[in-house]
Amino acid sequence: MSLMLMAVQSLNGLQLGILLFLIAAGLTLVFGVMDFINLAHGVQYMAGAYFAVTAWLLTGNFMIAVILALAASLAFGLLLQWLVFRHLMGRDHLDQVLATFGVILTLNEAARMIWGPSPLSLPIPEALSGSIVLMPGLLYPVYRIGIIAAGLAVALLLWLLIARTRVGMLVRAGATHAPIVAALGINIDRLFAMVFGFGAMLAGFAGMMAAPILAVEPSMGDNLLILAFVVIVIGGIGSVRGAFLAALIIGFVDTMGRSFATDLMKLFLSPSAANDVGPALASMLIYILMAVVLFFRPAGLFPARGT
C-alpha cells in the first residue's frame, strides 16, 4: 500500500464524490425547497444522458450536444412537472413515492422502446480526450478533471443563485413560508415549477457529464438514485452545502473501502475469509456511515438553515 497508490485513490474518491454531488444537488434542492420526494430524479439523469447522445448523433459536436440536451432536460422536467408532479404538491410523501416510482417504471421502459435495450455511448470530446500519467502504467483521462471542474462550477453557481440572488431569496422564503410569499404577490406555483425545472436540468447535466465514462442504458439512474439519497440524508435534506460535503465524504469512504478493505482484513483474517469479508464490508461502508450519522445527527451533518 504505497503512498502513491494512496494519493491516486484519494483523487479517485474526490472525483466519485463530485459525480455524486452533481446528481444529488438537484434532488436535495427539490426535496428541501418543495418538500417533494422525487424518485424520478434518476430517470431525469438517464434522460439527460440519452438527450446528449441523440443530440451528438445529430450534430457531431459535444458542446452543442450538451447545450441542446440541457434545453431538452429543462423542457422535459417542466413537462413532467406539468403532467404529474404539480398534482402531488402538498400530498402525503407516500403518494409522491408511489407516483414517482410509477414514472421510473414508465420512463425506463419508454427509453428501452425508443433507444433500444443495448447500451449506447457518448465519445469524450476532442478537447478533453488527452490523459496525464498518474503513476507508472496508469493514465488519468483529462475528461475526469473536466468532471471535477464542472462539479465545482455547479456548486459555486448554486451557492450564488441561492444565497446571492433575488430568485434564490424567494426560493428560500418559499421553502419555509410559502403562504406568506404567495400573499406578497409572488406566483409560488411558478416559482416551484422553476425550481423543479432547474433540478431536472441539473440531473440531466449529471447524466451528460457521466455519459462518456459510463454506459448509457435504460435504468442507468436507478442505482445512482439510492446513492444520491444516501448523500442528501447524510448531508441534511435540502442543504446544497450539506450535499456537497456529504458527496465528497461518501466518494472518499467508498473508494478507500474498495481499495483497502480486503488488504486490511488480511491483517486479521485468513486470505480466503478476507476475500469474503472485505468486499462485503466495502459495499456496506457508506450505509453504515449513514446509520451512524442518523443516530447522532438525525437531521444530517449540515442541516439547511431555517428548517
Place this chain on the structure above:
Amino acid sequence: MKKFGVGALAFAAALGIAAGSAAADDLKIGMMLTLSGPAASLGKHVQDGFMLGLKEADGKFGGVATEVIVADDELKPDVAVSKARELAESDKVQIVVGTVFSNVMMAVAKPLSDAGVVVISPNAGPAPLAGQGCSATYFNTAWQNDNNHEVMGQYAESKGFKKVILMAPNYQAGKDSMAGFKRYYKGEVADEIFTQLGQLDFSAELARIAAAKPDAVFTFMPGGMGVNLVKQYSQAGLTGTIPFLSAFTVDETTLPATKDDAVGMFAGSQWAPNLDNAANKAFVEAFRAAYGYEPSLYASQGYDTAKLIDAAVKASGGKLDKDSLVKALETASFDSTRGSFKFNTNHFPIQDFYLVKAVKNDAGAYVTEAVEKVFTDHGDAYAEQCKM
C-alpha cells in the same frame, strides 16, 4: 362466488378442448426470455436469432406448422414460474425455448419438466442442471456456464502468464466465474477483486491493478457494468500494457457502446462472426440484412436452437410427443453456426471454444473475431455426475 367458479371451470374446459385439438398436429413453442429491464438486449438477440431460423424454415419446423408464444420473464423467477405454468397448462406448448438467466432457469426447470414440456436453453447453463440435477427433457444449445471462463483460464495458462488478477461482481455468478477460470489456470492469482453488483466507477480497482502490474486481468462483468469497466480500463491506458481477458463482457451486445475502447480486448466464446463455415456465413449475412445490427453469440445460440428443432422434428417424422422429441433432439444433426456441435451425455454441448478479440471490421462495425482455438470438442466438468 359459486357462479364464478362454475363459469371459470367451463371456460377452462373450453380452452382445454381448443388447445388440445390444436396440439394434435401443430408445434407450439413457448419462448421465455428476459425482454425488459436493463438486461433485455441479450433476450432480444436470442429472440431475433431464433425467429430468423424459423423464418428460414418458412414458419414450419420440420414441415410442421409452428406457433411461437413469446413470454417475458422480466428476470424475475416468480414471474417466470407463473408464465411457465401458463405456457404448459393453458397454451399446451410441447417445447419451451428459454431462459437467458440461470436463476430464472433454476426456478422454471422443475415445473416445466413435471408438466412434460421439453426445455431447450439457448443461454442459461447452470451447474446443477449439468450435473446431478440433469434431466432427459432439458437440453442446452449454448454452453455450461463455466465454459467461457475456462477458455480464458486455459488461454492464460498456455500463454505462460505467471500472475493474473481476477475481477468479478460480488455474487454467485462472479464467484463461479473465478472458479471456472482457476480450473485451467495454474499460475499465481495475485488478487481477487470483488466489486459491487451494478458498480459504475472502477477507478479504485484500476489503480489497484496498475499498482500490482499483473501479466493479465481476467474479468466477468456482464451488461452495463462491463461497458463502464471497458471504457474506463481503456481510458486509463491499461489496454496496451495489461491484456484484458473476459467472459460475457466484450461481445456484440456491448460493443456498440464501447466501440474503440474495447478494440484489442479478449474474450472466450464458442462463436464469432468470422468462424469459417458456410452455415455461419449465411447466418451472419441474413441476420444483418433482417435486423440491421451485428449478431452476437447470443443471436447465434437462438439461431442454432431453431435449426436444432427444425432438424429434430424432421427426424421424428412430425411426432411431437415428449419421448419422440427427446430422442430426436439427442441425435438431430444440423449445420451449426459453430461448425462442430453435438450433445454430451447430460444434453449440454460438446463443441470448440475460441479466444476472440474485439475489432473494427472493414464496414466500420465493431465485432468480435476468433483468433485462436483454445479447446477442441470441449464438454463440461459436471457431465460425469449426470445419471439420466
